[in-house]
Amino acid sequence: MSVQAVVLWTDALIFLLLAAGAGLVWTIRRKEHLRAPWAAVAQRPMAMAAALVLAVFVAIGLLDSLHYRERLPDSPADAPQYAVEVLSVFDALMGDLRTQKEKTYSAPLAMQLYAKEFVEHDGVTVRDYPRLVHGGAHLADAAARQPDIARRVAVGLAQGLAASLVAFAVLAVWRARRAGVAASAWLADWRAGRLGWPARTLAGMATLLAVLGAVLVQLADAYHVFGTDKVGQDVLYIGLKSIRTGLVIGTLTTLVTLPLAIGLGIAAGYFRGWVDDVIQYVYTVLNSIPGVLLIAAAVLIVQVYIESNPERFDTAAARADIRLLALCVIMGVTSWTGLARLLRGETLKLRTLDYVEAARAFGVTHTRILGRHIFPNVFHLVLIAIVLDFSGLVLAEAVLSYVGVGVDPTMYSWGNMINGARLELAREPVVWWQLGAAFAFMFTLVLAANLFADGVRDAFDPRMERRR
Amino acid sequence: MLSYVLRRLLYAFPILIGVNLLTFALFFVVNTPDDMARLQLGAKHVTAEAIERWKAEHGYDKPLLLNETETGVQTLTNTIFFQHSAAMFAFRFGKGDDGRDIGNEIRTRMGPSLAIALPVFVIGLLVNITFALLMVFFRSTYLDLGGVVLCVMLMSISGLFYIIAGQYFVAKLWNLLPISGFADGADALPFVLLPVLVSVVAGIGSGARWYRTIFLEEIGKDYVRTARAKGLSEVRVLFRHVLKNGMIPILTGAVVVLPLLFMGSLITESFFGIPGLGSYTIDAIQAQDFAVVRAMVFLGSFLYIVGLILTDISYSWVDPRVRLR
Numbered sequence: 154m155s156v157q158a159v160v161l162w163t164d165a166l167i168f169l170l171l172a173a174g175a176g177l178v179w180t181i182r183r184k185e186h187l188r189a190p191w192a193a194v195a196q197r198p199m200a201m202a203a204a205l206v207l208a209v210f211v212a213i214g215l216l217d218s219l220h221y222r223e224r225l226p227d228s229p230a231d232a233p234q235y236a237v238e239v240l241s242v243f244d245a246l247m248g249d250l251r252t253q254k255e256k257t258y259s260a261p262l263a264m265q266l267y268a269k270e271f272v273e274h275d276g277v278t279v280r281d282y283p284r285l286v287h288g289g290a291h292l293a294d295a296a297a298r299q300p301d302i303a304r305r306v307a308v309g310l311a312q313g314l315a316a317s318l319v320a321f322a323v324l325a326v327w328r329a330r331r332a333g334v335a336a337s338a339w340l341a342d343w344r345a346g347r348l349g350w351p352a353r354t355l356a357g358m359a360t361l362l363a364v365l366g367a368v369l370v371q372l373a374d375a376y377h378v379f380g381t382d383k384v385g386q387d388v389l390y391i392g393l394k395s396i397r398t399g400l401v402i403g404t405l406t407t408l409v410t411l412p413l414a415i416g417l418g419i420a421a422g423y424f425r426g427w428v429d430d431v432i433q434y435v436y437t438v439l440n441s442i443p444g445v446l447l448i449a450a451a452v453l454i455v456q457v458y459i460e461s462n463p464e465r466f467d468t469a470a471a472r473a474d475i476r477l478l479a480l481c482v483i484m485g486v487t488s489w490t491g492l493a494r495l496l497r498g499e500t501l502k503l504r505t506l507d508y509v510e511a512a513r514a515f516g517v518t519h520t521r522i523l524g525r526h527i528f529p530n531v532f533h534l535v536l537i538a539i540v541l542d543f544s545g546l547v548l549a550e551a552v553l554s555y556v557g558v559g560v561d562p563t564m565y566s567w568g569n570m571i572n573g574a575r576l577e578l579a580r581e582p583v584v585w586w587q588l589g590a591a592f593a594f595m596f597t598l599v600l601a602a603n604l605f606a607d608g609v610r611d612a613f614d615p616r617m618e619r620r621r
Numbered sequence: 622m623l624s625y626v627l628r629r630l631l632y633a634f635p636i637l638i639g640v641n642l643l644t645f646a647l648f649f650v651v652n653t654p655d656d657m658a659r660l661q662l663g664a665k666h667v668t669a670e671a672i673e674r675w676k677a678e679h680g681y682d683k684p685l686l687l688n689e690t691e692t693g694v695q696t697l698t699n700t701i702f703f704q705h706s707a708a709m710f711a712f713r714f715g716k717g718d719d720g721r722d723i724g725n726e727i728r729t730r731m732g733p734s735l736a737i738a739l740p741v742f743v744i745g746l747l748v749n750i751t752f753a754l755l756m757v758f759f760r761s762t763y764l765d766l767g768g769v770v771l772c773v774m775l776m777s778i779s780g781l782f783y784i785i786a787g788q789y790f791v792a793k794l795w796n797l798l799p800i801s802g803f804a805d806g807a808d809a810l811p812f813v814l815l816p817v818l819v820s821v822v823a824g825i826g827s828g829a830r831w832y833r834t835i836f837l838e839e840i841g842k843d844y845v846r847t848a849r850a851k852g853l854s855e856v857r858v859l860f861r862h863v864l865k866n867g868m869i870p871i872l873t874g875a876v877v878v879l880p881l882l883f884m885g886s887l888i889t890e891s892f893f894g895i896p897g898l899g900s901y902t903i904d905a906i907q908a909q910d911f912a913v914v915r916a917m918v919f920l921g922s923f924l925y926i927v928g929l930i931l932t933d934i935s936y937s938w939v940d941p942r943v944r945l946r
Contacts, residue, residue, distance in 0.1 A: 438639035443921035445887055449906045450647045450914055457656060544777065551779050552888055557907050571781055578789050592782045600777035607773070 193612035198354035200608025206601040214400040217243035239470035253287040255385035264289030309371035313364030380586035394565035409485025418493035422500025452558040473561035540606035654681035714916035734897030738882040753832035775826030787819040801894035880924035
């Protein structure tokens, strides 16, 4: 079956960001003084374990950013037509999880629907909870459910452990060969924590993730692990799809912030005079407007624009995507002021230092001084700001979606999940799984981001050195 | 001092004009009054007369920035921008789309907002400082490490979770307090307790962690060593010296938000059904009531600038070395 690749705006920017990140890593690897603080980050067990979790999230997000449209089966070969629904590689990997829908709510791992319906029992119509179409459909009766779940968990555990054991063995042999020692000697070093990197924590974390993944795969094969939502969509699937939205907001917003903050912050500090006055004026104005209100106002306007120009977006996904991008731009434009202020202060200090004065005396151009002497010396501040802001942005998305100025309501996001499920707590019995899943996903991502950010900050900020 | 405050208030003018220009650009240039009228009147096929009437009613029947039919100063003043901004500076906010006077609404809704925001501010400050001091007292022990980990976990939880969990457990399951709503006078107490509790708990993570770093920075300074050297107990050092000096950055950081307490909290108020300014703003955003949103933006910026001036004054108050001229 042929497909048509779809590159949404955010996809393009994400991969641009990925390329920029790869370029940065390449530069850092070649320079000793840039490598040193990262080596310090790599020493921290907590930061590295968090990085591993983040990597899993990022991998899912990236897979979910490769979009395509399937060709309609009965369209002619010379003039192919494509489905309106935009799918991603991640959807393809998820298989049936996307399409296996129930009628309405069902509890996690349930085999019966949440609501009673008229069902036929041995020729008699009674009001009862009907069986789910997909969840536990392979079971003969309810008594078989618990043993089946237990069996699947056990199989998942075994699979996960086996996979990580094999991976660990390969790693051990490979590292031992590279170090030129016997594998047993490497293992002894690993156990004693003498490898120079937090290998024990990482191995433990990787095993945990592998086991978790395997158990989830085993269970999701026959059940709705986190239940289903109001329209019967699998909550696990929605939660996983929301990862991309969270990551896009956390990263692309920074992409908008950086040029503004770096350019204006450094310019204000370096040139001083009227440039400083103008830039300070601009950021005081922006700062003095309450953030949520500015974002709300701007989002309302984008919404009106999208509604009045429907012809510019060919699919619903493209429309939702433009709104997501607009949200990132708006949040970026409103949040660069803090970093700009910080960079201005630092540049004010740097410009009076001897080596900058010397460079000026030699007649080095401003652009060169800024690029060679100022920017590299404030870069650690930029980096710390990026990692610290990320978690705040992910959390902000949920709040903004609740206010109604977040991402498009049709988009998968944790904010939308929370928003949709909030009122269902009043039901009896309580529909808690949608909220629970959204908060659990968010908590995992934000906690990992916070822990990683702490590690980065401690390594890069010289003042933090003695704090621990 | 007085001349300093007056000068700062004068500086506030260009900033507020900038704020007005920005919100004006956001609301009118991208989104013309005609669009707004069509949006408000709802129906797809509104007549041109209906739009004109709506514009005249809301004072949008003038050119945006320059009125070329007028002469002299009038080219600038007889425009939507000037008329609306000038009214703002006189704190006349006009009417919302529901026909109610915005200034009146702000005055009546300020009380409930403060009833939540003020206790949250005071209790939150006390709780966070206590927690931070405890961590500093047990620094570089497992208690401190546990405290920091707890803080990171607390701040990784979405603020919405605290509210939803609080409402579900305290109000619905255990029936201790009402889920939402408000009452006048002393009857308001049960309605206020839960939002305050939830907001304080939600703020502990980031607050206590931040104050901890401030105290730790203080504790490495020379005067602390001197105090220890003359034989003061650790508790005395912590409470008499470190706390006092650490309060300077904490207080000045807190003073900025003091005026903004009037604005209330958007999310808390709308979840708990508090008829304050925060829920007013949220309702306005959801109803796309531009007049109310613009008034709130202006009020918020004004209070922020007042907060900045108060911060400078509080600096000179707690630290005699700082002189304002």
